[in-house]
Amino acid sequence: MSSLASTADGADSGPVTTSVGDRRDQKRDPRVPFGPPPLRRAGRKGEWLLAAGLLIPNLALLFVFVYRPLLDNIRLSFTDWNISSPQANYIGFANYVEWFGRDDTKTVFFNTAVFTIATVVLSMALGLALALLLDQKLKGRNLVRSVVFAPFVISGAAIGVAFQFVFDPSFGLIQDLLAKIGVASPDFYQKPGWALFMVTATYIWKNLGYSFVIYLAALQARRGDLDEAAEIDGASKWTHFRKVLLPQLRPTTFFLSITVLLSSVQVFDIIYAMTRGGPIGNGTMTLVFQVYHETFVNQRAGYGATVATVMFLILLVVTAVQVRFMDREQRA
Amino acid sequence: MSGQAESAIQGQGRVGKVFGYAAMVAVLAVIAVPLFWIVVTSFKAHDHIYVRPAEYLPIPFTPENYSDVTTRIPFFAYFRNSVIITFFTAGIKIVLGVLSAYALSLLRFPGRGILFVVILAALMVPNQITIISNFALVAQLGWKNTFQGIIIPLAGVAFGTFLMRNQFLSLPHEIIEAARMDGAGPFKLLWRVVMPLSWPTLVAFSLITIVNEWNEYLWPFLMSDDERTAPLQVGLTMLQNNDGVTNWGPVMAGTVLTILPVLILFLVLQRQMIKGLTSGAVKS
DSSP, X not given: OOTTTSOSTTOOOSSSOOOOSOHHHHHHOTTSOOOXXXXXXXXXXXXXXXXXXXXXXXXXXXXIIIIHXXXXXXXXXXXXXXXXXXXXXXOTTHHHHHHHHOHHHHHHHHHHHHHHHHHHHHHXXXXXXXXXXXXXXXXXXXXXXXXXXXXXXXXXXXXXXXXXXXXXXXXXXXXXXXXXXTOOOOOTTTOHXXXXXXXXXXXXXXXXXXXXXXXXXXXXXXOHHHHHHHHHHTOOHXXXXXXXXXXXXXXXXXXXXXXXXXXXXXXXXXXXXXXXXXXXXXXXXXXXXXXXXXXXXXXXXXXXXXXXXXXXXXXXXXXXHHHHHHHHHHHO | OOOSSOOSSOSOOHHHHHHHHHHHHHHHHHHHXXXXXXXXXXXXXXXXXXXSSOOSSOSSOOTHHHHHHHHHSOHHHHHHHHHHXXXXXXXXXXXXXXXXXXXXXXXXXXXXXXXXXXXXXXXXXXXXXXXXXXXXXXXHTTOTTSHHHHHGGGOOOSHHHHHHHHHHHTSOHHHHHHHHHXXXXXXXXXXXXXXXXXXXXXXXXXXXHHHHHHHXXXXXXXXXXXXXXXXXXXXXXXXXXXXXXXXXXXXXXXXXXXXXXXXXXXXXXXXXXXXXXXXXXXXX
8 A cells, every 4th residue: 555655646637637547447448538546456345336326326317318218219210109199000111211202301401401510610610719819818808708608508498589589570689780771681580591590690699608618718728838939930820820729729629519519409499489490381490390390299209209310310420420530630 | 717828819919909809899799789688678668669760778667577577477486496497407416426426436346437438428319319208208107297207307417427527536546545544434535525625616517507407498398388397498488479479578578587597696606617618628
């Protein structure tokens, strides 16, 4: 036991670094994060039982309400279940055939793609721009930082309800501001394209603060010496941004691209509060909204489950591509 | 968010400074003007809402919208439900998160790494994929329109486990080992040694959880039909449904009342909240 004598070597600095010490564990599989070196001899029965007792409630909840329904959803997608009846008949791939053949699939897919790409790209780009701006020594920057982050903590449903009136084509805020410069307001309520614009803009307005604080934290944690070196070299600001800053921020960008994508694909509250998926039936219908709509409004849970399964597969592929892309980038 | 490392794009001339301040003002306007608009509308009299050009000050000042929204819908019942749902869901998540993290960081047992991955991977499963099957299960249990039906399916915790585990792993081993040699049992160790060193992270985790549960929409929306269990957010969209043409004064008052608790919490404790969000992201 060298517990008290050996100091500091185990004291991990950051809250995130996962593997601490114990080379054996790391060699076994560098991807699986392992804890601190064995504090006592491993495998003691009491410890094992205690761990089980501490973990089982949480694991049970996750199994019953996350992993079980994930699998059950796939089973349901092969049925014609209607959510209320006890009876569900196996109908093979009929739902999938229907999904690929239906006209509205194209619209829903297009809406989802536009909404997701616009929200991910714009909120990350604007978040980075704001982080760069508010990382500078400007008076009042703390106030602006708080203001930019504030909408992120507000309920999406409340924002959706209130922003419906902000965008009201007859009496709303946007309409009035446009009128002041002599422009007629687009019909955000009736025109599908403008309705999609409305929910996208609202989502970005609400969630921009997240990308912003993550980028800002990354900027504050970065290595200042590289900046100085670049300054001495007389690099232009643009070169400096591209060659020094962006590469340093790459892990953050990767992290954000996955988390922002996951949350933006899942958005329900804003769309429900603002448009109920409309106008004209499916003007702002996204895949997630369609899952809800088919299952609970049209009472076609089997078909809804099919849409959910397709969506999950798409997400899985997109995330896998992101990870692969990142891997290659880092090796290069 | 104290910036020790100042910007790279530092030392720019006066032009840069002017541009910086102009950008700051623009950002402030884009975020604050809609919020201002919401608050102002909530204090406007009915016939001053539907006018062109729009009025930017609530004259005559009409606080009646607030009494209106609390009488036209069972506002206080919704509010009570929101408090109950948030309190219990967040409470369970915080306790389970701490206990799971403790097991995954300070106890040694076979399969620990795998169990950690199993918990963490739950983050990758969107809620919406699980709602159909969960809805069926909860309905079967007879839990529709009950608090347990809303709370229990949401109570599993992945992000918090990750956050707290990283915190526990960052504690100096010497302290923990010393406490163990003094004969501290596992719960005494957790309560007397590990937790006192981890308050800031626990506060961050708790805040994020409370805000998330308060804002949770889809699941309570599916689970509750009326004011017996529906939280504020659901009540708000029901209010929207009630009137064919939305009566914006009271609706905006309801929105302000829904937003306010979280916004106050945020203004007081934003530092801690941001710490929780960023500590999971930066560096990993």
